[in-house]
Amino acid sequence: MSELNTPQPDTTSVTTNTRPALLALDWGTSSLRAFLLDATGQVLDTRASAHGIQNLPQPGEAGFRQAFADIASGWLDAHPGLPAVAGGMVGSAQGWREAPYVSCPADLQTLAAHAAQVDTGRPGTTLLIAPGLIHRPVGAAPDVLRGEEIQIAGALAHHPEWSAHACMVLPGTHSKWVEVRGGSVQRFVTHMTGELFAALARHTILGRLFPEAPASAAEARQGFELGVAAARKAGPGDLGHQLFAVRTLGLTKQLPPGALPEYLSGLLIGHELVSGIGRLGGTGTATPLLLIGDPKLCQRYVQALTLLNRPPAAVLDNTAPAGLLDFARAAGLLRATPEESPT
Amino acid sequence: MSELNTPQPDTTSVTTNTRPALLALDWGTSSLRAFLLDATGQVLDTRASAHGIQNLPQPGEAGFRQAFADIASGWLDAHPGLPAVAGGMVGSAQGWREAPYVSCPADLQTLAAHAAQVDTGRPGTTLLIAPGLIHRPVGAAPDVLRGEEIQIAGALAHHPEWSAHACMVLPGTHSKWVEVRGGSVQRFVTHMTGELFAALARHTILGRLFPEAPASAAEARQGFELGVAAARKAGPGDLGHQLFAVRTLGLTKQLPPGALPEYLSGLLIGHELVSGIGRLGGTGTATPLLLIGDPKLCQRYVQALTLLNRPPAAVLDNTAPAGLLDFARAAGLLRATPEESPT
Known part of the structure; x- marks a missing residue:
């Protein structure tokens, strides 16, 4: 911003x-x-x-x-x-x-x-x-x-129907996967996806072949989707190996330079999703999966979740204002019920 | 050096x-x-x-x-x-x-x-x-x-009995896991373990709680073993989550600062071993596992492999001279059989 x-x-x-x-x-x-x-x-x-x-x-x-x-x-x-x-x-x-x-x-x-x-x-x-x-x-x-506890409260304020049971995903530097049940946060898991991407792109050999200019939309899509597909096939411990593909796919010209950062992004987000769905996503579509956060970043997660056959139930932008209001209400700083609802 | x-x-x-x-x-x-x-x-x-x-x-x-x-x-x-x-x-x-x-x-x-x-x-x-x-x-x-192809040739020169079938592990910035069968390299896998450690320790939040001074031997052992144990329990995609423990174990004082870099090392090496054994290590102890490389680094791998009940069959230091000799022989630069063997 x-x-x-x-x-x-x-x-x-x-x-x-x-x-x-x-x-x-x-x-x-x-x-x-x-x-x-x-x-x-x-x-x-x-x-x-x-x-x-x-x-x-x-x-x-x-x-x-x-x-x-x-x-x-x-x-x-x-x-x-x-x-x-x-x-x-x-x-x-x-x-x-x-x-x-x-x-x-x-x-x-x-x-x-x-x-x-x-x-x-x-x-x-x-x-x-x-x-x-x-x-x-x-x-x-x-x-x-x-901070995320407020975003979650805000999401529940906008959508009380998710209080019973939902898996909320807040992508970012440190993505959070949060299980809500009975109106409470039951448990959650952090994934360092954003910080991993930055450190790997800037401070390892993987960024060496990255281009100065952004990729074309087609190249970006190709790279991202291949990265997610690789993550889908990952076994335990495989990330440190799969990362090296960012280099070899570039070296062997199997991917154009513009697709390489997108491949890295797809691979890391894919790993997060595979792990997160396995831990907190429940089975099938019984547990609604909600994305909360920056719309552009959320769009990557929508794309990857769709490739994994687990499209989110909703994508919410900043829910902090609604969450802070309900936090203030819970603390007794406001009347519990507003006199009128203008929306 | x-x-x-x-x-x-x-x-x-x-x-x-x-x-x-x-x-x-x-x-x-x-x-x-x-x-x-x-x-x-x-x-x-x-x-x-x-x-x-x-x-x-x-x-x-x-x-x-x-x-x-x-x-x-x-x-x-x-x-x-x-x-x-x-x-x-x-x-x-x-x-x-x-x-x-x-x-x-x-x-x-x-x-x-x-x-x-x-x-x-x-x-x-x-x-x-x-x-x-x-x-x-x-x-x-x-x-x-x-470069590793020469180290492997050298290992086989020292130990011809491994030509039939062996899994050679060369730890480093980019660790290599190599399957040898019938005297040939059949396939291999790279793990960016060393480079991941450096990038994460120096360029992410994980290094913030690392101490200036090296840990005591007891702290180092505790951290390393806990990291390997965490890797052992990893499911697909879990690394980006498990890394965050380096921070939370420090924040909550469950590990002393000196143990944190060792935990990170154990976690990353453990992930490499879990993946590598799964891909190339074969089942049980039928496939001899050989370590080749820097003795101090190899010692970490021996420690982790032992925790995973898969101790290596041997640890070799620099095998490049023997490998280069056999490469020269294969190229016809030397007589195939030495006249005398002084060792």
């Missing part, structure tokens, strides 16, 4: 007649996004800044306070007493106030009960920060997420 | 009474090693320089000629007419003279028949360069190796 390159807030106003009810922050490592919401979850106004927790205007507590003031003061001046909530890395050990990981299973009530509160420096305004989640499977390493 | 840091040849002389019969070069990307051999394969003298093909004293043909002269002139002056052979990246498209990949199955006769010859610039001395191998499995990407 280009507006994140500058620390100056970028304001987009939406004309509305409804009354602001919540100031909601999606505060990550490299960016800060703010939403002014009414009691039904309608976004009245949004702002974005580059003041992620690793890019504050000054170090420490003062940096957090200033970043908060920069993005929120205008709204708070106009609407005194507005409650404020946040999710994301702002609640990590490197954040403003740590909201330690809460064990699964966890629902919105669990998140609200373990939220951390921080004095924003503005009299009368405290910020309630959602905790992340930890899953401790028997006989395996623990897994953690932070 | 510290002597490779300087382009000056480092000479070690071995007193011997036997007559030099071959000048043999192991000429890789970053280093050049030379061996003066008698007709039985005994190493009479060795030299090493940093003049790998990507580090020549001057660009192009002249650089190769100079590097060759620097390392070989002394021996050639003393023993005019000595035949000269080489293996490794010197025969690649970026090398002195390309010796294109030869298809499997391939034995020493195949290598000799497809060798490339280059004028060394020294009157009367040509250099015969061994080709690499290509394996084209049905329905999968091709695989290539270059």
